[in-house]
Amino acid sequence: MIDLYAFATPNSVKVPIALEELGLDYTLHPVNVRKGEQKADAFLALNPGGKVPVLVEDGFVLTESAAILVHLAETTGKLIPTDAQGRGRVFEQLFFHASGLSPAFGQAGFFLRFAAEPQPIAIERFSAEARRTLGLLDAVLADRPFVAGDSFSIADITHFGWLWRRAFPGIDFDQTPHVARWYARIESRPAVQRAIARTEALVPQD
Numbered sequence: 001m002i003d004l005y006a007f008a009t010p011n012s013v014k015v016p017i018a019l020e021e022l023g024l025d026y027t028l029h030p031v032n033v034r035k036g037e038q039k040a041d042a043f044l045a046l047n048p049g050g051k052v053p054v055l056v057e058d059g060f061v062l063t064e065s066a067a068i069l070v071h072l073a074e075t076t077g078k079l080i081p082t083d084a085q086g087r088g089r090v091f092e093q094l095f096f097h098a099s100g101l102s103p104a105f106g107q108a109g110f111f112l113r114f115a116a117e118p119q120p121i122a123i124e125r126f127s128a129e130a131r132r133t134l135g136l137l138d139a140v141l142a143d144r145p146f147v148a149g150d151s152f153s154i155a156d157i158t159h160f161g162w163l164w165r166r167a168f169p170g171i172d173f174d175q176t177p178h179v180a181r182w183y184a185r186i187e188s189r190p191a192v193q194r195a196i197a198r199t200e201a202l203v204p205q206d
C-alpha cells in the first residue's frame with residue numbers, strides 16, 4: 001500500500017508521474033503548503049524537514065523526491081537502465097537536477113515573488129543560474145531523445161517536475177528549442193497527464 005503526501009508543486013508532481021508510469025495504486029493526501037500544513041506537528045512527525053513529497057510504503061517513510069524516484073525504479077526494475085553506464089547517466093541528471101536546476105529555479109522564484117523587499121542581486125543571480133542550467137539541459141537534449149539517453153527514465157521525470165512549474169521563476173523555453181520539444185513529448189504521455197490532473201486536484205477550489 002502506497003500513500004503519498006504532496007501538493008501541486010514541482011517536487012511533488014514527480015512522484016505521481018512515476019507511480020502512474022509504473023501502474024502502481026496509491027492514495028494521495030494533500031498537504032497545503034500555501035497554508036503552512038507542512039509545518040504542522042502531524043506532518044513534521046512524518047517529515048521533520050517539513051517539505052513535500054513524502055512517500056509511505058507499508059510503513060516505510062521516504063522523503064526527497066529523487067530518493068523516492070530511485071526507490072520506485074529499483075523496487076520495480078523499471079524507469080532506470082540495468083547497465084552501469086546507463087545508470088550513471090540517470091544519476092548524473094538526478095544529481096544535476098537536485099543540486100543545480102531545482103535550487104536555482106526555486107530561489108529565482110522566491111526572490112521574484114515572495115521576498116519582502118526587492119533583492120535585485122538575488123533575482124539576477126538565481127535567474128541567471130536558472131537559465132544557465134536550462135541551457136545545459138538543452139545542450140544534452142540536442143544529442144539525445146531523453147535526458148539520460150535513448151529511453152524514458154526517472155531522470156526525465158525529475159526535470160519535468162520543475163519545468164512544469166517554470167512560470168514561478170519566470171522561465172520560458174524561447175531560447176531552448178530542444179527542451180521545448182522534449183517537454184511537449186513528455187507532457188503528452190497519458191501517465192503524465194493523469195498524474196498532473198490528480199496533482200492539480202489537490203488544490204482546493206475556493
Ligand SMILES: N[C@@H](CCC(=O)N[C@@H](CS)C(=O)NCC(=O)O)C(=O)O
Binds near residue numbers: 051052066
Ligand atoms: N529536496 C526536496 C525539496 C522538497 C521541497 O522543496 N518541497 C517544497 C514543495 S516543491 C515544499 O515542501 N515547500 C514548502 C516549504 O519549504 O515550506 C525534494 O526534492 O523532495
